Amino acid sequence: STYCFFEIPELLKFVFFVFDRDKRGFVTQSEFRLLIDALHNHAVSTNVTFALNRWQYGKDGKFYFRELVRMHHQFPSVLFPAFRLQS
Numbered sequence: 001s002t003y004c005f006f007e008i009p010e011l012l013k014f015v016f017f018v019f020d021r022d023k024r025g026f027v028t029q030s031e032f033r034l035l036i037d038a039l040h041n042h043a044v045s046t047n048v049t050f051a052l053n054r055w056q057y058g059k060d061g062k063f064y065f066r067e068l069v070r071m072h073h074q075f076p077s078v079l080f081p082a083f084r085l086q087s
Contacts, residue, residue, distance in 0.1 A: 012065075015068070016065050026063060028062065041081075047075075052078070
């Protein structure tokens with residue numbers, strides 16, 4: 001029930017840290033794909049596919065929280081289902 005009271009920064013942190021399974025401060029590309037599949041029920045829309053195809057991972061292949069925030073600002077449809085859960 002607390003989830004429904006999260007503001008945007010808190011919700012983004014929650015989503016990120018749920019999928020940072022080993023709590024190293026980043027998610028791998030495969031963990032990120034699990035996040036996207038879970039949020040979209042394995043039915044990713046054209047808009048989300050477009051965003052994912054345009055997104056550049058770091059040279060190390062890791063996805064850090066700050067990148068999740070940047071992605072949310074550039075492509076809000078990618079994480080929209082996490083916010084929809086609140087309504």
